[in-house]
Amino acid sequence: MQLIAVFDRLLEQHGPQHWWPADSLFEVMVGAILTQNTAWSNVEKAIANLKRAGKLSARDIVATPHAELAALLTPSGYFNIKAQRLRQFCEWLLENGGYARLAQRETAQLRRGLLSVHGIGNETADDMLLYAYARPVFVIDAYTRRLFARLGLVAGDEPYEAVREFFEATLAGESPARDDDMTGLFSEYHALIVAHAKHVCRKNPACDRCCLRADCPSRQQSSAA
């Protein structure tokens, strides 16, 4: 099965996902750090804490003492590490002229900059590139590896960049009709993979194959309005 065919099935079953859930581009970047190995429901609580405290900007975060920032991040887990990562990211953002200035960089250069921040790895950087900087980058997470390994399209344990390049190159070849908006395609695709992972397939490996067929029994209950 082609990658674009999998996308079409996922979209049909789960509907448009409206990602990334956030009120601002800065909030997207904060969420990308806070959601590292963490359920999104917990991240929402931490972001709500930041908003309530008036700390949802780089300037306000760098001005906040570590203990206070960590306390606000408590619900998202790893609060000491994430407070440090969030601060260092905000410092980097301010040192480099802020979002608008960084958005002028070419994608590869911007990625290198993001990866130079301690605590920002491949997936977090690509989340930001795709959802905050609108770059045509395919985000590879554990769900993506698991789903497409089950479909037999990847081994699952390849290096991050190898999997990302496989998705980007393959989709570019398969969907020339959409290649004026690969950012839109990649945004929706990654969101759909996450939505699919939260489905019944999580504890039933065979369901990943089942759900991609037209007669999947779970189709009615999961289809979007």
Added chain:
DNA sequence: ACCCAGGGTCATA
């Protein structure tokens, strides 16, 4: 009580 979540870093071999 156990498992895992929209990862990343570090030490070790």
Added chain:
DNA sequence: TATGACCATGGG
């Protein structure tokens, strides 16, 4: 290059 330990809360 490739494992394993560590970080920590909250929901199923």
